[in-house]
Amino acid sequence: xxxxxxxxxxxxxxxxxxxxxxxxxxxxxxxxxxxxxxxxxxxxxxxxxxxxxxxxxxxxxxxxxxxxxxxxxxxxxxxxxxxxxxxxxxxxxxxxxxxxxxxxxxxxxxxxxxxxxxxxxxxxxxxxxxxxxxxxxxxxxxxxxxxxxxxxxxxxxxxxxxxxxxxxxxxxxxxxxxxxxxxxxxxxxxxxxxxxxxxxxxxxxxxxxxxxxxxxxxxxxxxxxxxxxxxxxxxxxxxxxxxxxxxxxxxxxxxxxxxxxxxxxxxxxxxxxxxxxxxxxxxxxxxxxxxxxxxxxxxxxxxxxxxxxxxxxxxxxxxxxxxxxxxxxx
Numbered sequence: 410x411x412x413x414x415x416x417x418x419x420x421x422x423x424x425x426x427x428x429x430x431x432x433x434x435x436x437x438x439x440x441x442x443x444x445x446x447x448x449x450x451x452x453x454x455x456x457x458x459x460x461x462x463x464x465x466x467x468x469x470x471x472x473x474x475x476x477x478x479x480x481x482x483x484x485x486x487x488x489x490x491x492x493x494x495x496x497x498x499x500x501x502x503x504x505x506x507x508x509x510x511x512x513x514x515x516x517x518x519x520x521x522x523x524x525x526x527x528x529x530x531x532x533x534x535x536x537x538x539x540x541x542x543x544x545x546x547x548x549x550x551x552x553x554x555x556x557x558x559x560x561x562x563x564x565x566x567x568x569x570x571x572x573x574x575x576x577x578x579x580x581x582x583x584x585x586x587x588x589x590x591x592x593x594x595x596x597x598x599x600x601x602x603x604x605x606x607x608x609x610x611x612x613x614x615x616x617x618x619x620x621x622x623x624x625x626x627x628x629x630x631x632x633x634x635x636x637x638x639x640x641x642x643x644x645x646x647x648x649x650x651x652x653x654x655x656x657x658x659x660x661x662x663x664x665x666x667x668x669x670x671x672x673x674x675x676x677x678x679x680x681x682x683x684x685x686x687x688x689x690x691x692x693x694x695x696x697x698x699x700x701x702x703x704x705x706x707x708x709x710x711x712x713x714x715x716x717x718x719x720x721x722x723x724x725x726x727x728x729x730x731x732x733x734x735x736x737x738x739x
Contacts, residue, residue, distance in 0.1 A: 413474045415439045416481030420585045423448035424620035425480055439470045448584050461501025471512040479505055480520040486590050487692040491549035498553035503560045517572035518627050521558045523705055524551040534706040537635040548694035565633035573630035575623055578639035578705050581724045582616035583731035598652040599729045600738050605663035606645045610702035614640030615724035625714040641721040642704040655726050670696040
């Protein structure tokens, strides 16, 4: 059995590829010619050159494959031009899924995100059935992932696409080479560059537990059904305190009011656009998202897939150790 994995050069995708190889899959990995391939080093897997925006390359990569894990996504919470996010996340997903239908792939796992799920107003943990609509999505990343998941669910219902959908929460751990937005937060906190916090919350999960959840969804999941792959719910203050403890430092004590963060986001984005310095440390969308505690529960995945997750402190410790060993904390 040959299994195609998209996004294997990335954080979650490389963890999924490793877990599939450990399960005995013959893995083929879709990679752009210019992509950073450090996460592929040492993996006994085939590399297929291609791009989600190139249908011919997708058809070639799927040739002979009986399974597909579509993990690739443009994961940026800020972009001066949002069009590439929609091109990769929505159009690319649509092209890949239609190519998989034409190739008669037997089984698909599509990596969505908890970004597409609803949140409870009282801050209690949400799940796959919490009400939500496109109007609730903050920013182009969330909107693009919401629309992409709608594409997959539509193809499942209308054309029998054999896709199981997984919604990871906020993964942390080793091999976050970019790093991801959450990885940057962990790195900066470990380096003592986060002197303050806001009253918000995240659901943290080890990236390898997310990868195991992908494989369990492949083996036991129901096509067209969503499975939230989460971990522990922690406030930002608790996360930063845990990082400080692991690094032997002091957690930040200054709590910034939400009313102050949004204006900072406008100024930071304006300066980033003016001087073309890349993603600013505070963005408008992040400021808006920080008003809510993004807490979730993985009850469905635990009951139906046998999904389990380790303590968040262990995930943070491994992330910090990897950043330190690879020169990110200098």
